Structure formats: structure tokens, C-alpha cells
Amino acid sequence: MGSLSQLYLPGAVSLWCALAFAVTTLWGYSLVLRGDETARPFARRSYGLFALATVLTSAILFLALWRRDFRIEYVFQHSGLDLAGHFQIAAFWAGQKGSFLIWLLWGALLGVLLWRTTGRDLEAPVMGVYTLTQLGLLFILVRENPFVMLAETPIDGKGLNPLLQDDWMVIHPPVMFIGYSLTAIPFSFAVASLWRRNYRDWAARAFPWALAGFLILGAAILMGGYWAYKTLGWGGYWGWDPVENASLIPWLLLVVLIHGFYMERTRKRYRRANYILSVLSYLAVLYGTFLTRSGVLADFSVHSFVDLGISRWLVALMVFFIVLPTWLIATRLGQVPTQTNEDSLLTRGFFLVFSTITVLASAVVIAVGTSAPLLTGFMENPGQVGPEFYNQVNQPIALLTAFLLSVVPYLTWRERPPREILKRLIVPSLVGVAACLFSLYLGAYGKLHILLIFLATVALVTNFEKTMARARVGGVTAAGGYLAHVGVGIILIGFLASSAYDRQVKVTLAQNQPQTLDNGTTLTFTRTMPRTATERERLEIKVERPNGSEYYAYPKMFINDRTRQLMVNPHIRKLWNMDLYISPIEYDPGRPAGAPERLQLAQGQQLEVGDLRVQFLGFDLSAGGNAMAQMASDQPITVGATLEVVHQGQTTALTPRYTFDQRGAAEAPPLSLPGGGALRVGGINATDGAVILEVIGAAGMAVTAEPPRLALDLTEKPLIQLVWFGLYVILFGGVLAMVRRFRQARLSEQLADGAA
């Protein structure tokens, strides 16, 4: 917290105002709940002021970053004088405090939309619970105030982590936090509904918000994958890293919740499960935040944040938001009226239950895998699970999902004869077989792979047919769900092709020496290209494909000016059936011909160079006068290195001299070596008492030049475009469904308001 003198007051005061208005909002709505209708406008105004104060707080921090006000510690830590224009936006969420603030900002703004869509009957309890979730974030921000000032003003900040200086990093994190904020809305509806024992209308109104969360979080995950693929250069779009999983788990839970809401709307079923799912999707966000922000995974993850001391607050927050709904669910869930009609096997109801459990299982195993370090923490040797765990457990889930999806479009709520369904599956199955034959021709192998290609293709075809049929009858918004299923079919094929069939080779190329790989591709590293006004240093690689086509790849590789870190950007070549991905790893500038070989010798040590053996006996401080006296009188100092050189059995004593002054200028005349060549002192390593010698052209020494070498990763990523395209289709289907459900939610409110 710090005393007042250490805080940047405009920002801190604005943050405290937000806290105060959040509290008055709660008070206002509690009056409404006790039946005081006159308090409703007051509560709404309070909430509006809370949102306004949050906007103001964010604006103040943003301005401070923009003005590079290094008095503020957060600005000092995450910005710098050389930070270019739009990357300053990314500095806002580069640290923990700023990312909590952006999370709160979106939450506050969403609430303004929320109280207009709850209906009068549910407004007070929903807004009450929702404001509580915002208060949780506010508490963390007040504890970890972004406006803490430094004792003195530095002239420059530390700058922004170069990995974050990327266009995707300007847009990906804020979108992710909108998604996180959205998960609090179905949570608030569920808790409010149980608390007020108003079990009827909440689901219809929470439904579009769950879809919005699914959509925005999905878009953020897509951007994150794209960023990893395009910028990081490790060759993949998904690494099952805890930070990635922390966003995927809530997303999968939202998928389940959407289907639960659909069941409730159409069949009055799943009503109890939807309470649990709504609560879980928000808790998954909190838990993921805890895992990735508290430092508990510090030894296991690549980009977990360091612990800021917020773990306690995050744990307290989680406990509060676990205990409250759990108690409500435990005491009241039994009172929720629900339909438990037993479905027979071939009905839409049974398949829905079955597929939601399948997706839920995936979310659970990913959560368990991500939590491995915590789960095994009490053992003698805590551990983590690698990517292979996630790939293994999700394999049967992918197969089952593809199978269920392929049948779903032909099912109805009442059982139909199996023959009828099978008959309709004939044509899609033929398409599936054709797809399998084509993939075999492209080089697919393995029974499970072929099975997945078959099922995913059938799912794609049957759902596409259903999408068209629904769009013709009920307009395009009625087809959203089935269109999303089409996307799932596409993305499953993309996952399989780009993960099971990606071929990665690491090669080291010497400049201008073509190298042919096993797959027939010939690579030649032709030149390095210097930095220009608009482009960083690039490398030029000529790629000749076995089919005779050739092109030049220009991956980037440079040293960051500020951090001296090596940065790489891959070059991606898109072909119709794959991406060719070239990522540089290391560059060795080599040695020109005739460059001296440098050796370092400690006293008494001897080394072989060419046909010679050189032994260093020690420094001679009187080789050029008295070195001690020279040192005392600030003159240039001269020392000699006493050496014994053995060549073909003959021992020669040599004492090359080395003259240097305090300013670092040095002189070292070379001495001829027996058998040709020369030697001189290249420097003195005073700490080890060692001498550094430079030898040129000694007998038997290799004089060949060392060419520059470049090590790189060449990866073939088959059909990776299907991953992006499939996710786009899924999200577009989500947009259509969201539009439709928002219309229905409005209708439900109007009916409720009319009845009131």
C-alpha cells in the first residue's frame, strides 16, 4: 500500500473512488432487494460512476506511460525512451498490475451493458454479485497499486521486453481479458438465481453472454496461437504451456455451458448442471490466473510471471468465490425444477449429454495436467507432464467428438429408426472414404489417423448439409451451431495433419555450400543482409524444392539494441498443402583466411599449435625496463612473456613484448617462429595471470578459412491453414448463434417486465 507520499495521487485517488463507488453500488442494490424501488436509479448511477472512475484510472496510467513519467515505478519498469509509438500501448499490460487493471476496465464497462440486459427482476441480484467480482480485482489493485512512485526519478525506463514488441501483443492480451471478464457474467446470473430462488429466466438471459465469452476467448486463443507461430519461431502454434492452458480450460467449459443452455432452452433439461457449469467457467479463469501469476509454476513454465506477493490475495479471492456458490449449490440445487426424461440412444438429447461430457472430460484432464506440479507437490519429487500427455488424452476425445458430430445433424428429439439415419449417412460416408483415399495418396498412415480423417470429414459434410437446410428455413442465424460443428471437423483434420505429419530438420549450412536434405530439398545459405531503415538484419536462403521450383527465404535474426538478446523471426512460405517454415537458430561469422589463432596460456601451461608446442613460463617484468616503476609513474607499461617453443625437437626461447597504457592502447610486435609464421602477445588476462597469444601461419597450422555458418530449423507444416480456417468457421458460427440468443434474451426480459 505504501504511505501517501509514495503514490502518484491522481491515479491512486481515482482508484480509491472506483472502490468507493463499487461499495455504494452494492449498498444501492441491497436496498432495491429489500423492496426500495427508489434506490434503483441510485444504484445504477453508482455503478456508472464506478465504471467512469475505472476508465479514468486506466487513462491516467496510460497517459503516464505515454508521457514516460518515470517517477512511477510501473512506468519505469515497462517503458523506455526508445519505445516506439504503438508498442507503448502494450506496455500497459506488460506487468502484473497493468494486466489486472485492464481486466477490471473491461469488467467495469461490460457491467454497464449488463444491467440493461438482466431484466428488472434479476437486475439487483445479478449486478450485486457481478460488482462483487469486480471488487475482488479492485482489492488486488489497491494492494498492488500501479501508481507506486520511486524515491527518485530515473532518466530512462527499463524498456519493454522485446518479445512483447509485436503487433499481436498489442491486441492479443486485451482481447483475452475481455473474454475473462465475460465469464463473470454467467457466473453472476447463476449465483443470483440460486440466491433469490428465481430459477426460471436466468439461463435465457445468460445464454448470449456465454456465447460472447466463447467467441472473444476463442478469438484471443487464435491470436495467441498465431503470434507464437509467426513471431516466436519455435515452430508451433500450441505448446500446452500453462499460460495457454489457462485460457483453453475456461473456453472448453464455455463450450459445454453453451450446449447446456441450449438444452435448457429447448427441452427444460440440464437446468441443474448449468448452475455448476456457469460457476466452473469463472472459477477456471481465477484458477488459471492463480497458476500463472502466483509463481507456483516458476520452475515449470516458460512464461509464468514472477510472484508479486499476490498469491495470498488470489487464493483468498478463489476461496471466497468457491465457498459462496458451493454453499448455494449444495443447499438449493435440489429445489431447481428440472426434466429428467430418459433418452433412448439414437436421440439428439442423448448425444448432447454424451458430447458435453466428452468436452468436459477434455477440460478436466487438461486442468489436471496443468496442475501436475501442485498435485505432485507433496511428493518427494514433484513433477510436470509434457505435451505428450495432452496429446495422448485428447486423442480418444477427438475421435469420439468427430463420431458424435457426424451423427448429430440427423438426430431428432424423438427416436428414429436406425436404418433411416444410416441411409442418410451413406453419401457423407462416401465423401469420407474419398478423403481417406486422397490423404493416403498424400502420405497419411496409421489406422487411427485414417479413422479420424474419415470421421472428421463425415462430420464436416453432414453438418454442412444441416447448416444449409437450417439457413433456408430459419434464416442464417438459425444455423450458427451447425456451422461451428463444420469448423470443428475442419480443425480436427488440421490438428492431425500439422502435428502428426510435421517434419522438422535442423541443418547447419556453410555459406554458399548447397546442402540437399533427405526429402530432396536443397538449401543454400547465400548471404547476410544488413539492417536498413525499415528492416532488421536478414539472412538469405535459397530453397530448391525437389519438383524444380525455387525461392528465396528471408528469416530475420538480430541482436536487440537494448538487451543484447538474440531475436529471430521465421520465414513462412505458404504452399497449397503446407507451410514451409524456416527459423534461424544460430549464426557463426567464421574466420577469414590467415586470421590469427588465439590461445590463452596460464603459467606453466603448454599447448599444441600446428606442429609446434608452446609453453608459457611466466611474465618478464623487466623485458622493457622496470614495469613496476612504469606503473607507478603512469608511463606505458611493457612486459614480456617468457615462452619455450618446441619445433621438430628443437627448443627455442622467445620473449614477445607487450606494451600498454592506462587508456587501453597496446603495442605488440610479432616475433618469427621456427619453421615459419609469427607470434605475438594478444593481451593479458590479469585475473588468471594468463597470457593470450596470437599465432599466424605456423608450420602445420591449417590456413583454410572458416566459412560463415548458419544453423536453422526447416519444418514442413502440412495443412496448417486448416487450423486457422477451422477456428474462423467455429467463431463465425458462434457470432450467428450469439445474435440469435441476444434477440431471444430481449424477448424474455420484455415478457418478464410486461408481467411485472
Added chain:
Amino acid sequence: MKNKLPYFVGAMLLVTFAAYSLTSFKDTLTPYVSYEQARTAERVVQVAGGLDKSDIDYDMAGGSLRFTLLDPESDDTLRVRYDGLKPANFEDAISIVAIGQFDAATNELAADKLLVKCPSKYQGVETKEYS
């Protein structure tokens, strides 16, 4: 009773999947172990330690890196072989986590993944993963 069957089959599938996941979890778990345990472990493990800067042997053309890890708690050391290219800023590493299996024939840990922690201006410490 007839329409209870699908649910029974579903429950069986779920139990089977849970068992399968648990097995997979156990198989892919890479525990953090001491060097002593790493030498006798018959599986992929993780070890952590400081880098002995005087003992780094790297061949870029062949793409192999050998180095020695120093246990911060004891004076135990472990030789590590990593078939790959040397991670950027490798010499500045504060600590290194190597994930792999011990190869008794060469008396070194054959690492297939390295986590290199370097001092960073941005977060105090920065970890990078190489595999």
C-alpha cells in the same frame, strides 16, 4: 431398464477414459530429482543446477552440446549431453533445467529439452525453453 443401458455404457467409457488418463499422467510425469536419483532412474526426469562455465563443449556443425551442471545444495555434478544447438545467451544462464533420461553407457544425462534461466531486465529472471 432398457433405456438405462446407454447411460451404463457411457459411465463405463468414462471410467475407462479416467484410467487411461491416469496411466498417461504417470507415464509422462517428469519428476524433479537429485543427480543421484537421476543416475539410477529408468525414466525421463528433470534436474536443475548451475552451469559450470569452464566446462562447455559445443560443436555447432554437429549440433551437439555437452556441459556440466552443479548442484547448488551439494557438491554433486552431472554431465549433460544435448543434441541440438546451443541456446542463445547460454553462457549467462543462472540456472538450467534439463529434461531427459540418464545414459549409463556414456555416464551423462541425454537431455531432450533445456529450460535456461537468464538474468532479465524485465522480470528479474527469464526462462526460455529449447527442445
